[in-house]
Structures are given as structure tokens and as C-alpha cells.
Amino acid sequence: METTEAAISGMYLATLLYIFPKVVKDDESSPLPRREGQAGHISGKRKVYLKDDTTGQPSPKPVKRPESAGNAAQTSSPLRVFVYDLPSEFNSGLVHCIQVKNRCYQLQDYGMGLEFARYGNVSFRSTHMFSLEVILHQKLLSSTFRTLDPEKADVFYIPYYPALAAACEPVSTIDSPALDRELWQFITSNYPYFQQGKPHMMALGRIEREHADVTGGILKTRESRSVTFVAIEHESDPKTLKFIRRSGLPMVVAPYPSCGHLLSDNKFGGESKSERTQLDIPRDVLVLFAGSRRMSHDIRRILSQQLRPTSEKYDATSSLNKQNVWVITQECRDRSWQENLGEWMHHSVFCLQPPGDSPTRKSFFDAVQCGCIPVIFKLDHEPVYPFDDVLDYSKFTVKVTDGDFFQEKRSIVDILQDIPEAVIAAKRAELRQVTPLLQYSYPPLPETHVQDAFDMIMQEIGRTRGGRSNVRRRYGSKVRKVVGRGAGGWVVQ
Secondary structure, eight states: OOOTTOSOOSOSOTTSSSOOOOOOOSSTTOOOOOOTTOOSSOOSOOOOOOOOOTTOOOOOOOOOOOOOTTOTTSOSSOOOEEEOOOOGGGTHHHHHHHHHHOTTOOOHHHHTOOEEEEETTEEEEOOOTTOHHHHHHHHHHTOTTBOSOGGGOSEEEOOOOHHHHHHHGGGTSOOHHHHHHHHHHHHHHHOSTTTTTOOEEEEESSOGGGGGOTTOOGGGSGGGGGEEEEESOOOOOHHHHHHTTOTTOOEEEOOOOOSEEEBTTOEETTEEOSSOOOOOOOOOEEEEEEEOSOOOSHHHHHHHTTSEEEOSOOOTTOOSOOSEEEEEOOTTSOTHHHHHHHHHHHTEEEEEOOOSSSSOOHHHHHHHHTTOEEEEEOOSSOOOOTTTTTOOGGGTOEEEOOHHHHTTSSOHHHHHHTSOHHHHHHHHHHHHHHGGGGSOOBSOOOTTTOOOHHHHHHHHHHHHTTSSOOOOOSTTSOOOOEEEEETTEEEEO
16 A cells, blocks of 8 residues: 655665655755655744544553463563653644644554454454554553553653654644654653663654654654664665664564454454454455555556556456456545455455565555465565564565566566465465464454564564664574464464
8 A cells, every 4th residue: 555645755866776856955965855845944833732632542551461481472571661651742642633634644543543344353444554653552551561660661662653743744733853852851851761771662653764854853863872663664775774873773673554453352253263364255366566656666667567557446247357457546535445455455366565665565564464465576675574583474475586577578477377376375374374463453452362563563672671682683594483372472483
């Protein structure tokens, strides 16, 4: 799925894989663009909405963590997280602001949006791709990781929503740099733990480089260098990473919030279900690409010439060619297109995931939740996927490295048609195993109900205790293996 409100309006420099348009910069050596519609100065006046939390949900009380011996999926002792109590201008006020100013953001129901379809025990909702800040905050509020005693905390969570603050900026509602400074001032004035050097963590709703914009961004603040961030995408280009001064700093890569959410109460058809219920849906579409008409990368341009564009609804009785379908996405119009896209993905074998403004995309995780095998492409700078020290992505994705494809001598359909049925079946079986770990279950309940992406995030934080990352990534290292489930979660070797 695409987003028309993406903050990056172009790609990288002409010599790199992603080519940015020429823009005015504070630093002429900067590889970062200014946000579209953004002024080159800080606005003189800032208005902050101080409304109640528009998610409409009360803050749940933390649940006492049950003692669990021999849980290999977690650290030797339970991770304890203290959630700062910040003024609403740093979180719920921003939810109100963005929903008033931008109708694309649907942040009801714990940040996951309204339900538009249900497949088995999975609720499909209008979840915005940049809603991680809200979802992770709501998850932590009801989490058994949470402690109300800061003296017993291993990690301190900062519930600030910088992506939402930035999204309000084009209409001059929020002065994000000023709000960033006020955040650190509030924390250091009201709590001693940051200055004491205790581990801190925060979520980033947008990709890493967008939080280090030339005119501001939370990652440009000095204090941010002491925080472990949980973000939907880690910057993969070493030159850009060096420019934004993030080389070697800790980051946990989390899944984009997808539309599919496993129901936390585990109730489906009168039975308790701890994993996704697999529906017997015929997959009569071989290759599907879901995206807008923006040709933000050469790979997308190549695919656009090989696929049949359509805005039609999926029709099982249609005689149209279903071997190479390009579904044109229509963000922010209504929820009917989301339901239609879900139907296409549920009936497709392969879902193409070409890069756009950045290497990874929300559609990857939507495809996973629909049981459609993601197809990724070889890039100059390989991205880091969530939990790739645990999950072997090669087992449930297809990676296109064929030089003939990039030279436009061979079509993507021909490449995928050559994959044996046995290989496809094996990838789909593996996909069923990892699907729960790449989604945020609804509603937020203690982790003992459903193991999901939130648990995986907290386990990665726990292995580092919020400090410098010593988690070995998949590339150039041995992949750790999920071998089963114990009483406390997924067991990893």
C-alpha cells in the first residue's frame, strides 16, 4: 500500500539507488530533502491541541507479570518498563491534531483504525502506515512488561509521537523542533532518570531519515543519541546514515503496522485460537502488485510495463487475465478500496514489493497477513527487516536477483512461473508460522494471550536492556531459529 502523504518527495542522489530532486538545503552536502510544503524557518507561533485522547480508550492498568521459569524466548529476568506520563501535547493532543487536519489518519481503536473486513480470526482495519507510535504506546500501557515503580524499571519509555507532530507541520499547526526541545526539557525537569543515564526507548512512526530532516527532527537533538528507537525502517545507505549521525546507534526495526490484526482474545468459532486461522481461499492470481502510479524507482517503472493496471474489484468469475495484475491504490478516499485490495491479496500467490521512496513498504506486511508470498528485489543497499536475527526471510519470501529482469530482458511473471509448486508450498507453510509475529494483535492485551510483533520488539529490547545493540543481524551472521512456543512466548535458538 502506498501513502500520498509520504514526507520524502523524491529519491536519492543520481549516483545512488534512490535519487532525490534538487532542493534547498541547510547544508549543501546533505543527501536529505526538505519536506514538501515545509518552510525554511521555524514558525514564530505554535498552537498545540490539548484535547482528551481521541482513541476513545481508557488507559489500561498494568497486569502483574506471571513468573515463568525456563522461558528461552525472553531474558533471564523479566524486562520492566516504566512509561513516562507526558502532557497530552506530546501524544494524545497530536492524535487529535492529525485527525482534524488529515483525514488519511484513522487512529481510533488503540491507533489501529476501524474494522473493514474479517478473515477467520484476523481483523482487517484501516491502520495507517505511520501509526506505530500510537500502537506501541497503547500496547505498553496494558503490557505485563510495564511497571508503575520507576525505581524497578530496566527501561524508560517516552510516549512521544514525533511522526504525528511532523504530519501537522505543513499546515503550521505544530512547530516540531520546538516541541522536541520541550520534550527533553519536560523529562529532565520532572524525572531524574534520563540524566542518570538509565536506558530509554521511543517509537518512530516514519522511516529513520525522515526524523532527521535538514530543518529539524527528533534525531537531530543531542538527547536522542542516548535513546534506543523502535522504527519502521532503518536507514540502509551508509552515506545517509553517516550524514544524519546515526552510524552505530541502537535501533530496533519493527514491522509497519499492517491492516491485519490477530484477535487478542483468541476467540473464533467458539474455540480458542492462539495462531491465525487459515482459510481455504483459492489463489487464482499469480502475480499482484498493489501501488499507486508514482514511478519513484526504476524497478517500479519496469514492473508497470509488465503488469495490467486495474482499479476494478476482485471477481472470481471474471475472465480477465489474472496472471499479472497491478491494483492501483487510492489512499484516503474511502475504506472500500482497502477491502477490495484485501480480496486481491487473499487470492494472490505472489505480492510484489518493489522499493518506492524507501527500500521497504507497508504493503509487504499487508501481504504477509493475507498469506501472499512477498517478492523483494536486490538493491544496492540491503534493508534490515524486522527481527531478522530470529526470522529467516529467505524461507517465506522470494528475492529477485536475475540480471535479465533489471535489464528488462525477462518479465517478473516468467521468473515467478519457474518456481516449483513444492517451493511455493514450503514458503506458504513458513509464512503461516511467522505471520503472528509480524502483526500487532487487537485489542492490546497482556502478552500471554497472543504473541505478536510487540512481544518480538520487547524481546529484542530485553536482549540489549535498551543499551547499545548487540543483536547480530541476519546479513553476515547466523540466523537464530524459532523452534516452538513455550508458556511465556516463542522459543528461540
